[in-house]
Amino acid sequence: MPLFKSAGKMHLRGINDTKHLTSEKEVLTLPDQYAKKVYVPLVDPGKGTPITLKAKVGDEVKVGTLLGTRMTLGKEFPVYSPVSGKIVGEVMMLHSGLMRSVKHFEIENDFKYENIKVTEPVSLESSSEEIIKAMHELGLVGFGGAGFPTFLKYQGVEGIDTVVINGVECEPFLTTDYNAMIKESQDLFLGASLMKKASNASRVLICFKKNKVKVYQALKDEIKNYPGLELVLVSDVYPMGWEKLLVQTVTKRTYEKLPSEAHVIVNNAQTAIELGKSSKTGFITSKKMLTVSGEGLKENANVIVPIGCKVSQIIDYLGGYVIDDGVVLMGGPMCSRGLMNDECAVLPCNDAITVLRRLVRRTQTCLRCGACSDHCPANLQPVEIKIAFEHKDIDRMMALKPTSCIGCGLCSYVCPSHIEVNDFVKKAKNMVNMENAKRAAMEKNKQAALNGGNK
Numbered sequence: 001m002p003l004f005k006s007a008g009k010m011h012l013r014g015i016n017d018t019k020h021l022t023s024e025k026e027v028l029t030l031p032d033q034y035a036k037k038v039y040v041p042l043v044d045p046g047k048g049t050p051i052t053l054k055a056k057v058g059d060e061v062k063v064g065t066l067l068g069t070r071m072t073l074g075k076e077f078p079v080y081s082p083v084s085g086k087i088v089g090e091v092m093m094l095h096s097g098l099m100r101s102v103k104h105f106e107i108e109n110d111f112k113y114e115n116i117k118v119t120e121p122v123s124l125e126s127s128s129e130e131i132i133k134a135m136h137e138l139g140l141v142g143f144g145g146a147g148f149p150t151f152l153k154y155q156g157v158e159g160i161d162t163v164v165i166n167g168v169e170c171e172p173f174l175t176t177d178y179n180a181m182i183k184e185s186q187d188l189f190l191g192a193s194l195m196k197k198a199s200n201a202s203r204v205l206i207c208f209k210k211n212k213v214k215v216y217q218a219l220k221d222e223i224k225n226y227p228g229l230e231l232v233l234v235s236d237v238y239p240m241g242w243e244k245l246l247v248q249t250v251t252k253r254t255y256e257k258l259p260s261e262a263h264v265i266v267n268n269a270q271t272a273i274e275l276g277k278s279s280k281t282g283f284i285t286s287k288k289m290l291t292v293s294g295e296g297l298k299e300n301a302n303v304i305v306p307i308g309c310k311v312s313q314i315i316d317y318l319g320g321y322v323i324d325d326g327v328v329l330m331g332g333p334m335c336s337r338g339l340m341n342d343e344c345a346v347l348p349c350n351d352a353i354t355v356l357r358r359l360v361r362r363t364q365t366c367l368r369c370g371a372c373s374d375h376c377p378a379n380l381q382p383v384e385i386k387i388a389f390e391h392k393d394i395d396r397m398m399a400l401k402p403t404s405c406i407g408c409g410l411c412s413y414v415c416p417s418h419i420e421v422n423d424f425v426k427k428a429k430n431m432v433n434m435e436n437a438k439r440a441a442m443e444k445n446k447q448a449a450l451n452g453g454n455k
């Protein structure tokens with residue numbers, strides 16, 4: 001049994017103690033020979049739709065050369081080359097977010113990392129509009145999610161009084177936020193202060209777990225030089241890094257869909273660090289740190305890699321696999337799905353690769369114990385969603401709102417019958433999304449027919 005538990009959050013005993021595998025180890029840098037080629041997906045990372053190409057095979061590129069643009073919420077957003085070199089081909093490869101094969105640019109890396117300035121540098125003297133423009137032109141996206149453009153959280157949003165910097169990192173195994181917050185505290189404070197200015201907020205709450213003593217020690221003195229910035233220590237429970245729970249915990253406010261409804265913007269700690277770094281130069285980020293760990297690997301470490309390098313190359317660098325029946329996760333064990341192969345590229349939003357032994361556990365009959373519902377932080381009834389999915393009862397599924405699932409995996413984690421309840425919820429969520437799209441299209445056609453008939 002877990003040490004502590006309460007509705008919607010729990011201390012993950014055992015699995016959470018995996019952070020020591022990398023937290024205090026030297027951060028490695030992937031040697032050049034493991035990143036001779038990098039790969040940039042030519043699709044929107046959220047929707048999977050093709051980007052509008054601005055470059056072609058044969059083009060010479062630098063770090064920051066515009067390869068294409070994608071549209072998010074009606075705004076054009078840049079996709080840049082993460083290395084300098086030459087585009088040598090278009091290849092089909094697995095996309096770790098979409099979990100299907102998509103077209104990628106294959107770029108030969110010349111290792112010069114020549115940079116193009118993609119935006120004018122900004123500082124705390126810059127206006128809110130100038131900082132938001134820089135976030136946009138830098139192509140800054142959230143870390144650890146689906147690559148949502150950061151500037152969209154700020155543009156046209158009014159009434160924000162608090163920015164929450166999420167350094168909670170509650171997924172087991174992951175320690176990149178921990179490392180970056182200790183080693184890059186100056187950029188964290190600068191980025192957080194720029195976010196405060198961009199949003200016109202009066203305060204920034206930099207949040208991390210209270211057991212991260214070294215983070216506290218690294219930040220506690222320096223923060224006094226940054227007006228409006230505060231450190232907030234939160235409990236070591238999962239999923240404290242989920243933004244709704246974090247906002248509720250640190251501001252005592254709730255919201256329905258977006259934190260802005262509670263006058264809050266939430267950004268990951270490493271997003272703030274990247275903004276701090278890039279704001280000084282106008283150059284994009286071409287490399288990032290990943291926690292590469294798990295029992296299936298010869299060596300566990302945090303590794304700085306060029307964006308776009310292959311997962312297989314990073315694993316080769318760490319000595320390869322030590323088990324035959326492993327599962328490779330792009331992320332931590334609670335929220336991520338297993339990759340079909342390791343020939344996929346690191347995306348700007350990736351934060352970890354975890355290799356675990358494939359667990360074959362005999363699934364028992366559902367006991368109707370209600371543990372999955374008791375622990376769901378989104379207040380869903382996972383077991384009821386599972387039953388509705390098995391009966392293909394779409395109306396019941398819609399009523400149970402699987403679309404509110406945050407994919408935290410707690411329902412599967414607590415199930416005494418070892419049922420992968422989360423998988424059923426995911427499938428139900430997809431079915432409901434498809435049904436909603438179908439019903440919206442039918443409604444549109446109906447309205448069009450009615451309007452036509454009224455002419």
Ligand code: SF4
Pocket residue numbers: 372375376377378379380382404405406407408409410411412421422425
């Ligand atoms: S994965 Fe979804 S359904 Fe399961 S506990 Fe988390 S939010 Fe609830």
Ligand code: SF4
Pocket residue numbers: 365366367368369370371372373383411414415416417418419421
């Ligand atoms: S936790 Fe497992 S056994 Fe208990 S109700 Fe949920 S699905 Fe059934």
